[in-house]
Amino acid sequence: MAYSFPEEVLEHVFSFLSSDRDRNAVSLVCKSWYDIERWCRRRIFVGNCYAVSPEIVIRRFPELRAVEMKGKPHFADFNLVPEGWGAYAYPWIAAMEEAYPFLEEIKLKRMVVTDESLELISKSYKSFKVLVLTSCEGFTTDGLASIAANCRHLRELDLRESEVEDLSGHWLSHFPDSCTSLVSLNMSCLGSEVSFCALERLVARSPNLRTLRLNRAVPLERLANLIRRAPQLVELGTGAYSAEIRSDTFSNLADAFSACKQLKALSGFWDVVPSYLPAMYSVCSGITSLNLSYAAIPSSDLVKLISQCQNLQRLWVLDYIEDSGLDALAASCKDLQELRVFPSDPFGAEPNVSLTEQGLVSVSEGCPKLESVLYFCRQMSNAALIAIAKNRPNFIRFRLCIIDPQAPDYLTLEPLDAGFGAIVEKCKELRRLSMTGLLTDRVFKYIGSHAKKLEMLSIAFAGDSDLGLHHVLSGCDSLRKLEIRDCPFGDKALLANAAKLETMRSLWMSSCSVSFGACKLLAQKMPRLNVEVIDERGPPDSRPEGCSVERAYVYRTVASRQRLDMPDFVWTHDEDSSLRYS
Amino acid sequence: METSVATELRLGLPGRDESEAKITSVSNKRSSSEMDDSCDPQQESVAPAQKAQVVGWPPVRSYRKNILQKKAESSSDGSAMFVKVSMDGAPYLRKIDLKFYMNYLDLLKALQNMFKCTIGVYSEREGYDGSEFAPTYEDKDGDWMLVGDVPWEMFVTSCKRMRIMKGSEARGLGCL
Numbered sequence: 001m002a003y004s005f006p007e008e009v010l011e012h013v014f015s016f017l018s019s020d021r022d023r024n025a026v027s028l029v030c031k032s033w034y035d036i037e038r039w040c041r042r043r044i045f046v047g048n049c050y051a052v053s054p055e056i057v058i059r060r061f062p063e064l065r066a067v068e069m070k071g072k073p074h075f076a077d078f079n080l081v082p083e084g085w086g087a088y089a090y091p092w093i094a095a096m097e098e099a100y101p102f103l104e105e106i107k108l109k110r111m112v113v114t115d116e117s118l119e120l121i122s123k124s125y126k127s128f129k130v131l132v133l134t135s136c137e138g139f140t141t142d143g144l145a146s147i148a149a150n151c152r153h154l155r156e157l158d159l160r161e162s163e164v165e166d167l168s169g170h171w172l173s174h175f176p177d178s179c180t181s182l183v184s185l186n187m188s189c190l191g192s193e194v195s196f197c198a199l200e201r202l203v204a205r206s207p208n209l210r211t212l213r214l215n216r217a218v219p220l221e222r223l224a225n226l227i228r229r230a231p232q233l234v235e236l237g238t239g240a241y242s243a244e245i246r247s248d249t250f251s252n253l254a255d256a257f258s259a260c261k262q263l264k265a266l267s268g269f270w271d272v273v274p275s276y277l278p279a280m281y282s283v284c285s286g287i288t289s290l291n292l293s294y295a296a297i298p299s300s301d302l303v304k305l306i307s308q309c310q311n312l313q314r315l316w317v318l319d320y321i322e323d324s325g326l327d328a329l330a331a332s333c334k335d336l337q338e339l340r341v342f343p344s345d346p347f348g349a350e351p352n353v354s355l356t357e358q359g360l361v362s363v364s365e366g367c368p369k370l371e372s373v374l375y376f377c378r379q380m381s382n383a384a385l386i387a388i389a390k391n392r393p394n395f396i397r398f399r400l401c402i403i404d405p406q407a408p409d410y411l412t413l414e415p416l417d418a419g420f421g422a423i424v425e426k427c428k429e430l431r432r433l434s435m436t437g438l439l440t441d442r443v444f445k446y447i448g449s450h451a452k453k454l455e456m457l458s459i460a461f462a463g464d465s466d467l468g469l470h471h472v473l474s475g476c477d478s479l480r481k482l483e484i485r486d487c488p489f490g491d492k493a494l495l496a497n498a499a500k501l502e503t504m505r506s507l508w509m510s511s512c513s514v515s516f517g518a519c520k521l522l523a524q525k526m527p528r529l530n531v532e533v534i535d536e537r538g539p540p541d542s543r544p545e546g547c548s549v550e551r552a553y554v555y556r557t558v559a560s561r562q563r564l565d566m567p568d569f570v571w572t573h574d575e576d577s578s579l580r581y582s
Numbered sequence: 583m584e585t586s587v588a589t590e591l592r593l594g595l596p597g598r599d600e601s602e603a604k605i606t607s608v609s610n611k612r613s614s615s616e617m618d619d620s621c622d623p624q625q626e627s628v629a630p631a632q633k634a635q636v637v638g639w640p641p642v643r644s645y646r647k648n649i650l651q652k653k654a655e656s657s658s659d660g661s662a663m664f665v666k667v668s669m670d671g672a673p674y675l676r677k678i679d680l681k682f683y684m685n686y687l688d689l690l691k692a693l694q695n696m697f698k699c700t701i702g703v704y705s706e707r708e709g710y711d712g713s714e715f716a717p718t719y720e721d722k723d724g725d726w727m728l729v730g731d732v733p734w735e736m737f738v739t740s741c742k743r744m745r746i747m748k749g750s751e752a753r754g755l756g757c758l
Contacts, residue, residue, distance in 0.1 A: 078638030161645060189645065242733045245706070273733050275706045293646070296685045300703050320687070346640045346647070352691075376640065403640050460639070485638070 011040045020045055039063060046070070047505050049087055049111065050530065053559040054095035065104045066130070067096065071111035073508045073553060074458075075483050077135065080510050080551070082536060084567045089113045089136075090120075091565075097124040105130035112136070118143030122150035129181075130156040140165040141192070148174035155208075156184040169194035169217070175202050184211035188237050188268065193217040204229040213237030216270040221249060224256040231259040238268035241295070245275050258282040267291035274301040284308035288335075291316040293342045299325040307332045313369075316340040319355040319376065326359030330366025338372040339363055346376070346403065357384040364391040372397040379410040380437055385419025389426040398423055399434035405461040405486075408438040415439055421446035424454070431478075434458035444468035448475020456481040466493040473497035483508040490548075491518035498526050506555035510534075514552045517545035522554070523561070523573035529554055530561045533571040540571055665741055669697045669715075670748040680738045686730055693717060697746060704730035719744045 014037055017023050027037040043066040046052060057064075071087025089111045096103060103125045113136045121128065128151045133139075141164060147157060148171055169192035175182075182202070187194070196218070203209060209230050218226075218239030227233065243249055253276065257263075263283045272295040287309045292302070293316040302317065302325050312333040319341055321329070329336065341359070345352045357380045364370060364387070371394050380402050389395075409416055416437040424430060424447050431453055435443070439462035447454070448471035455478050463469070469489035472482065474497060482504065490513035494501075501507055501522075516533060519540075523531040533540055534551040561572050663680040676696055683689040690701050702713030709728050710716040717729040719741045729737070729744070 075638070077643050078641045079644070080638045161643070163645075242735075244733060244736065245731060271734070274704075296687060298687050298703060342646060343640065343642065346642045376642075401640055405636070405639060460641075 007036050010036050014040055042066060043105075044068070048555050048557075049092070050559060050563055051505070051555060051557045054092050056558060058095060058099040062099070063102075064096075064100050065102060066107075067092075067100075067103070067105065068107040069111065070109040073483065073506060074110075074481070075485065075508055075510065076110055080485065082534065082567075082569060085534065085570065086563065086565050086567070087111045088565055090117045093117045093120050093124075101125065102127055104128060105132075107132040107134075108136055109134040110136065112138040113143075114138050115140055115143035115146070119146040122146040125151075127153055129153055132156060132158040132160065133162045134158075134160040135162060137163040141167045141169070141171040141190070145171035145174040148172065148179075149176065152176075152179065153181050154179065155181055156211075157182075158184055158186040158211075159189050160186060162189050164190055166191040168192055172202065173198040177201075177205070180205045181208065182206040183208045184235075185209070186211065186213040186237070187215050188213040190215045191217065196222050200225060200229060206230070207232070209233065211235040214239040214268060216240050216268075219243065220253070220276065224249075224252040227256040227260060232262055233260055234262050235265040235289075236260070236263060236267075237291075238266070240271045241269045241276060242271040242273040243276065245273065250276065250279055253279040254282065261286075263287065265289035265291075269295035269297075272297050274298065277301060277305050280305075281308050285310060287312060289314040293318055293340065296320060296344065303328040309333065311335055314338040316342070318342050318344045319353050320344055321359070322354045323356055323359040323362070324354070326355075327362045327366075330362045334367060335369055336363070336367040337369050339367075339370065340374040341376055342374075343376040343403065351378050357381055360384070361387050361391075364388040369394075371395055374399040374401075374434075376401045376403065378403045379407065380416060380419070381409045381411045382414065382416055382419035382422075383409075383411065385416065386422040389419075389422035393426045394429065395423070395427040396429055397432040398427065398430060399432065399458070400436060401434065402436045405436055406438045407436075415443070417443040417446065421450075424450040428453065430454055432456040435462060436460060437462075440464050441468040441471070444471040448472055451475070452477050454478060457483070459484045459487055461486045463487045463489060466490050469493035470496060473500045479503075480505045482506075484510070484512060486511040488513055491515055494518055495521060495525075498522055498529075501529055501554055502526060502556050504556070506553065508551070508553050510551040512552075513548050515546050516540040516543070516549055519549060519552055520573070528556055528558065530557045530563075530572055534569060535571070536569045663738060665719075665743045667693065667696075667744040667746065669699070669746040670751075672697065678744075680741060685734050686737075689729075690717065693746065699746065701746070706731070714748060716747045717744060718747055 010033065014023070014026060017026060023037060023041060027034045038060050039062065041061050042064060044057065044061060044064060046057070046067070046069040049069050049071045069092065072081050072085065075081060087110060089108055097120060101124070104127055106121060107130070113133060118139055121131065131147060144164070147154065172194040194217070199218070203212065203226055210233060212226070212230060212233055213235070214226070214237055216239055220239070220241055220243040223238055227236065257280050260283055263286060266280070266287060266289070269292055274297055277297070284305070285308065288311055290309060290312060296318065297320060299320060299322045302321050306312065306315070306325070306329055310332055313335050314337060315329065315333070317340070321341065341355070355377055357377060360373070360375050360377070361384050370392055373395065380400065408414055409419070417440055420435050420439065420443050424433070430451055433451065433454060433456070435458070441464045444463060444467070447457070454476050457472065457476070457479065466489055468487070469484070470493040472479070473493060489509065494514060495518055519531045519533050522529065532553040533549045534553060535549050537550065540549060562574070566572065664677050665680055666675050666677055668675045678692065680689070683692065686704065694701055699715050700713055701715050701717055702710050704710060718726050719729055719737070720743050721727050721740045722742065726745070
């Protein structure tokens with residue numbers, strides 16, 4: 001039967017589908033829908049750059065305008081992935097240069113990006129608009145200079161938390177006078193001072209600027225002038241927030257802030273002098289997001305600031321806030337959705353602040369919309385976790401880090417199984433969980449039985465045996481990412497759940513009990529899984545097969561399992577000789 | 583339970599015993615599996631003598647660590663900044679290295695510990711009003727100033743010595 005719907009009509013219908021999942025579903029309906037869809041897809045998201053190759057992507061989607069990609073696994077953030085492992089952006093950038101002359105957006109996370117790549121981006125795409133590099137590394141301010149100089153229609157340059165080799169602040173002066181299109185500039189991770197004149201002129205000629213995140217080197221005395229030139233700002237990251245206490249500096253700053261009627265998000269605040277915080281009070285009632293995680297501010301000053309921000313939805317703060325500050329937060333900020341409390345002294349043996357599990361309990365009681373938490377503390381109890389779970393069954397993300405990795409319930413000295421069990425049982429929409437503390441296989445049984453919507457799980461120093469891992473792999477239906485370190489999990493659970501691994505994006509296991517023999521077997525059984533053995537002690541076959549590997553990174557892929565950029569400490573299955581790892 | 587631990591004689595750093603015991607127990611479990619002990623360096627990596635040796639723990643990103651480790655850096659550049667600290671009523675003076683502290687919060691906590699007093703919270707208007715003691719310092723010009731008025735870095739470079747003033751004298755200084 002002839003298909004009567006013209007292509008253009010279907011294309012038009014598909015253009016309303018923005019979610020990748022919907023588009024993927026549409027492309028499975030029939031061959032002609034697959035074809036129409038692939039020609040009109042404009043944005044893709046690749047969660048693991050090694051799950052697919054540039055050639056495959058380009059072949060399937062010939063008309064992309066926006067590419068978003070992630071590289072290294074999450075534990076790379078904590079130095080668990082050795083330098084040189086991979087996640088290079090260059091091969092992708094080079095391949096896309098020819099294929100996508102109209103590319104507008106590139107967003108990369110945890111990838112190695114070189115100056116060469118940045119220069120290539122800046123010269124290849126006539127309508128390039130958006131560059132977001134989150135937690136990337138490998139480039140210098142010279143690469144930024146290329147982007148500034150050559151991307152005529154640049155809208156966003158966001159260097160979130162990337163590690164940039166800072167040669168000088170001169171890169172900013174490369175933005176030509178004709179560049180007036182900036183909407184978002186985030187340079188907060190850079191160290192060097194940029195030319196303040198160049199910065200002021202850039203801000204002044206960017207009428208659409210909504211987000212400006214300065215770096216620490218921009219002094220407080222310069223902030224007022226910058227803000228004055230951009231009263232339309234929605235997100236502001238200050239530089240260093242300290243200066244000699246002078247009433248003219250203060251009133252200048254306060255005036256400038258009061259002109260910013262649209263300000264919703266504040267961040268920065270290095271080296272805070274608390275006396276200058278009241279300069280911001282005029283904007284506080286509109287603030288929905290506050291990042292004070294670099295600010296050493298005593299609890300009392302924090303409370304004064306936070307109690308002005310009644311519409312606060314997101315707060316990132318250091319543990320200087322203490323339990324008392326969190327009580328105040330719970331009382332003032334009823335719209336709070338996300339809270340992150342970072343440790344001010346993570347390596348100290350003794351607590352330096354009075355922040356305990358009680359603070360989290362208060363917030364869970366007082367803030368009905370709280371759904372996402374990252375909390376560092378030094379003690380926890382099952383009772384507290386059970387109370388938190390009862391108070392807040394709407395948690396979507398729950399990440400708890402107790403500084404001492406195997407700390408038991410400090411009241412009863414029991415494992416924290418019951419507490420985390422309550423969390424997964426009550427919070428039926430939980431998508432992400434990180435656990436610490438003394439935990440046995442029992443907690444994994446609870447997770448396997450209850451955490452049906454869990455997509456990402458992080459485990460450290462927990463469990464007793466393979467049974468723990470087995471519970472998770474066999475029970476968590478929605479699991480996509482599993483990262484494990486220093487747990488006694490090994491071969492049995494892994495091999496018994498081999499098929500499960502293909503339904504996930506990736507599994508990371510370091511300092512566990514996975515043997516090289518099991519890795520080989522897994523790779524043989526599952527041709528679409530890449531089983532990377534990452535071991536800096538030399539070839540795995542120079543040790544007995546039962547020996548544990550340092551790290552195993554297992555991910556599904558449709559690309560070759562022998563990636564060309566593998567360093568000498570990574571081993572994968574050799575396709576040519578199925579019994580030999582090369 | 584707490585008192586018996588405190589009176590126990592032991593060699594080694596305080597506060598670490600419990601966690602050490604736990605970490606060793608994890609590696610014991612591992613050695614009970616079929617694996618060959620001798621080739622398993624995991625035991626070394628999992629049973630550190632000190633917490634600081636565990637790679638990537640606690641899971642704090644390095645750029646956050648750097649901000650907070652300013653303390654360690656400033657003392658490693660060699661120069662210290664020792665100033666005398668006197669407290670009204672105390673029989674002898676103490677000396678502290680200002681470069682050891684990162685901010686006023688750290689300094690005041692240390693002083694409170696050292697002299698077993700409560701200094702309280704600084705406010706621009708009231709000084710340390712409400713508390714029994716006020717920390718003051720002599721600056722380069724020879725004037726006695728209230729601690730907390732100027733940015734930290736400025737204070738560190740201009741402070742010649744400190745005096746923790748008591749009672750009514752302190753309040754007098756606060757309302758100048």
